Amino acid sequence: MIARLFCYLIAVAMISVAPAASAEDGYDLWLRYAPANDARAGEITRHATAIATTGHNATLTAATQELQRGLLGMTHTTPALTRAVAQGALWLATPATDATLPVALDGLGDEGYAIRSTQADGKAVTLIAANSDVGLLHGAFHWLRLAQSGAPLDRLDIRSAPKIKLRLLNHWDNLDGMVERGYAGQSIWDWWRLPDYKGPRYTDYARANASIGINGTVLNNVNAKATSLTAPYIAKAAALADVFRPYGIKVYLSVKWTAPMELDGLKTADPLDPQVAAWWKAKADEIYRAIPDFGGFLVKANSEGQPGPQDYDRTHADGANMLAAAVKPHGGIVMWRAFVYAHDNPDDRAKQAYDDFKSLDGTFADNVIVQVKNGAIDFQPREPFHPLFGAMPKTPLMMEFQITKEYLGQSTHLTYLGPLFEETLDADTYARGKGSTVAEVIDGTLDGHKLTGIAGVANIGVDRDWSGSIFNQADWYAFGRLAWNPDLSAEGIAREWAAMTFTPDPKLVKPVVAMMMGSREAAVDYMTPLGLAHVMGTGHHYGPAPWISDLARPEWNPVYYHKADATGIGFDRTKSGSNAIAQYAPPVAKMLADPKTTPEKELLWFHHLPWDYRLKSGETLWDGLVHHYDRGVAYVADMQKTWENLRPLVDPERFAQTEAFLKIQHREAKWWRDASIAYFQSIAKRPLPTGSDAPAHDLDWYKAQDFPYAPGNP
Numbered sequence: 184m185i186a187r188l189f190c191y192l193i194a195v196a197m198i199s200v201a202p203a204a205s206a207e208d209g210y211d212l213w214l215r216y217a218p219a220n221d222a223r224a225g226e227i228t229r230h231a232t233a234i235a236t237t238g239h240n241a242t243l244t245a246a247t248q249e250l251q252r253g254l255l256g257m258t259h260t261t262p263a264l265t266r267a268v269a270q271g272a273l274w275l276a277t278p279a280t281d282a283t284l285p286v287a288l289d290g291l292g293d294e295g296y297a298i299r300s301t302q303a304d305g306k307a308v309t310l311i312a313a314n315s316d317v318g319l320l321h322g323a324f325h326w327l328r329l330a331q332s333g334a335p336l337d338r339l340d341i342r343s344a345p346k347i348k349l350r351l352l353n354h355w356d357n358l359d360g361m362v363e364r365g366y367a368g369q370s371i372w373d374w375w376r377l378p379d380y381k382g383p384r385y386t387d388y389a390r391a392n393a394s395i396g397i398n399g400t401v402l403n404n405v406n407a408k409a410t411s412l413t414a415p416y417i418a419k420a421a422a423l424a425d426v427f428r429p430y431g432i433k434v435y436l437s438v439k440w441t442a443p444m445e446l447d448g449l450k451t452a453d454p455l456d457p458q459v460a461a462w463w464k465a466k467a468d469e470i471y472r473a474i475p476d477f478g479g480f481l482v483k484a485n486s487e488g489q490p491g492p493q494d495y496d497r498t499h500a501d502g503a504n505m506l507a508a509a510v511k512p513h514g515g516i517v518m519w520r521a522f523v524y525a526h527d528n529p530d531d532r533a534k535q536a537y538d539d540f541k542s543l544d545g546t547f548a549d550n551v552i553v554q555v556k557n558g559a560i561d562f563q564p565r566e567p568f569h570p571l572f573g574a575m576p577k578t579p580l581m582m583e584f585q586i587t588k589e590y591l592g593q594s595t596h597l598t599y600l601g602p603l604f605e606e607t608l609d610a611d612t613y614a615r616g617k618g619s620t621v622a623e624v625i626d627g628t629l630d631g632h633k634l635t636g637i638a639g640v641a642n643i644g645v646d647r648d649w650s651g652s653i654f655n656q657a658d659w660y661a662f663g664r665l666a667w668n669p670d671l672s673a674e675g676i677a678r679e680w681a682a683m684t685f686t687p688d689p690k691l692v693k694p695v696v697a698m699m700m701g702s703r704e705a706a707v708d709y710m711t712p713l714g715l716a717h718v719m720g721t722g723h724h725y726g727p728a729p730w731i732s733d734l735a736r737p738e739w740n741p742v743y744y745h746k747a748d749a750t751g752i753g754f755d756r757t758k759s760g761s762n763a764i765a766q767y768a769p770p771v772a773k774m775l776a777d778p779k780t781t782p783e784k785e786l787l788w789f790h791h792l793p794w795d796y797r798l799k800s801g802e803t804l805w806d807g808l809v810h811h812y813d814r815g816v817a818y819v820a821d822m823q824k825t826w827e828n829l830r831p832l833v834d835p836e837r838f839a840q841t842e843a844f845l846k847i848q849h850r851e852a853k854w855w856r857d858a859s860i861a862y863f864q865s866i867a868k869r870p871l872p873t874g875s876d877a878p879a880h881d882l883d884w885y886k887a888q889d890f891p892y893a894p895g896n897p
């Protein structure tokens with residue numbers, strides 16, 4: 184009896200100390216499928232009494248399994264898979280499985296879908312229809328998004344097709360597991376144990392990406408090693424391609440220009456040398472034997488020390504076209520990066536990519552797409568759109584965004600990138616008159632291109648939460664959603680994400696979205712207000728170091744970018760300076776020629792102005808600068824308060840992570856503010872405006888900070 188009681192007590196104790204089965208560590212991303220309340224669960228169940236489909240293949244299985252997984256999570260019941268439609272069924276169909284469908288599929292391409300509440304055999308059903316199975320998978324994820332976020336499930340009539348063809352992640356993952364500019368731990372590619380061991384995480388990666396419409400992934404760093412093109416590594420990439428294929432995701436590789444020399448002892452990598460071209464053709468053939476749907480190559484050439492065709496007095500187009508010919512017979516493409524600037528070019532770094540590429544317009548092969556960063560320098564908290572957008576009408580240009588936050592607080596700052604992406608996509612290039620947005624350049628509508636693309640440098644690593652923080656997941660999510668449809672709003676995307684990641688309860692969604700929406704501007708305020716840029720610490724880019732001036736190359740030094748001196752601050756890119764503004768279409772150039780018509784948020788990017796220049800607010804530039812820093816810090820303090828109020832609505836683990844990270848962000852925002860003010864004040868020699876506190880330390884203290892082990896630094 185006593186023994187039995189003892190056992191009972193142990194059992195009770197175990198129950199009370201065992202972690203909740205639903206402990207949240209972020210691994211499930213936005214695919215949590217958390218239990219819905221009774222009313223909502225009933226509603227969801229009524230719209231998914233069964234899953235009807237007659238097709239059979241890995242992609243369809245992925246779709247039906249995802250629906251079953253989602254429904255089990257949300258409603259605690261698993262609908263049966265049936266061949267015949269039942270009342271209330273989710274019906275997945277393509278023209279191949281069902282000759283007559285009560286919905287037109289034209290215009291949906293091979294990745295889009297329609298979702299419609301309709302009748303079949305006299306029964307009310309929700310039809311998910313597409314031209315292809317991958318379209319059905321995307322449709323299934325859309326339906327699950329509606330179900331998870333509390334949206335109505337009846338009277339649906341949705342049609343959706345991607346506006347951009349290539350929607351890719353770029354992994355800057357090295358073969359040794361280190362991720363360049365990665366803040367979420369080591370690479371998720373376990374190269375060592377591939378191809379034999381394909382862990383479950385690869386499938387979850389594919390699910391997450393397919394759920395937001397990403398259809399390709401470049402596995403390795405653009406600072407590439409030739410080794411990734413050897414037979415063992417091709418086999419490893421092929422193993423990953425096998426996992427991703429059912430999810431509609433293709434594999435691509437970054438290549439090192441001198442691979443033919445390094446791997447097979449060729450004497451040159453000259454793109455016009457027939458032996459070099461033959462080597463690449465044979466290499467492409469070898470890759471396609473292992474990966475029949477291989478996507479193609481991504482190339483960083485003649486950039487930051489990487490070799491390239493210019494080493495042989497050839498152009499970027501010569502290089503790109505030679506590689507393009509190698510993959511062309513297999514339907515592959517070449518993505519050639521325009522991120523170039525040279526140590527021996529004394530001209531403004533912001534001008535160099537345009538100067539190198541503009542004249543090559545029209546000379547690229549038809550399976551080459553030029554990949555251009557959103558701005559002309561390098562993923563800064565804010566950059567004006569890159570002048571190449573709109574300037575190469577005969578060449579398809581693809582966008583490169585950085586999802587990993589090299590310059591925006593790395594893993595711990597909550598700085599939602601949706602508004603940054605949106606701002607660039609919505610920017611008007613005026614290239615073919617008013618309304619020629621960057622989005623229209625990259626979705627091909629402006630100049631009639633069919634090959635279109637957008638890439639995001641991934642923020643993914645082996646951390647349980649994938650992205651280094653729960654809120655960084657939103658950047659991955661937003662990138663995918665905007666890649667599918669660049670016209671979506673960053674705010675709407677944040678709403679979807681917050682509802683799925685936490686709860687659809689408006690008591691959470693509203694404040695979380697409000698906090699996210701202003702968070703990037705806050706980072707701009709405390710790091711690089713009014714158009715300042717690239718004042719981060721050398722190498723690791725973590726934290727402020729606007730004083731650095733002693734590095735070998737001028738453009739490695741923050742002082743190069745802000746040009747603060749006794750007379751004022753900012754980079755003169757007008758006629759009196761580098762004249763970078765002339766690279767923009769005339770109406771844009773005209774607007775930027777005058778500080779009064781330049782958007783104030785980009786002021787010091789284009790103009791060097793006196794410290795007492797009057798801002799639109801009436802305050803001096805110096806006072807305004809200080810107020811921006813103040814505002815940035817205050818915003819983070821407000822986010823801390825908002826988050827604290829949400830404690831009852833968020834699970835403890837994810838609450839605690841964000842709480843701790845906001846504390847770090849607040850401390851670092853203050854550090855940014857104080858260090859920047861201490862430094863600029865030593866040059867401007869003006870008092871702080873009334874109400875603004877003096878920096879906590881003197882300038883020397885900030886200069887003495889050192890971060891030898893900051894993550895992500897190659």
Ligand code: GCW
Nearest residue numbers: 355363364405406483522561
């Ligand atoms: O932003 C800079 C980074 C480098 C990166 C480079 C690039 C992969 O600091 O780490 O290298 O851009 O985009 O090529």
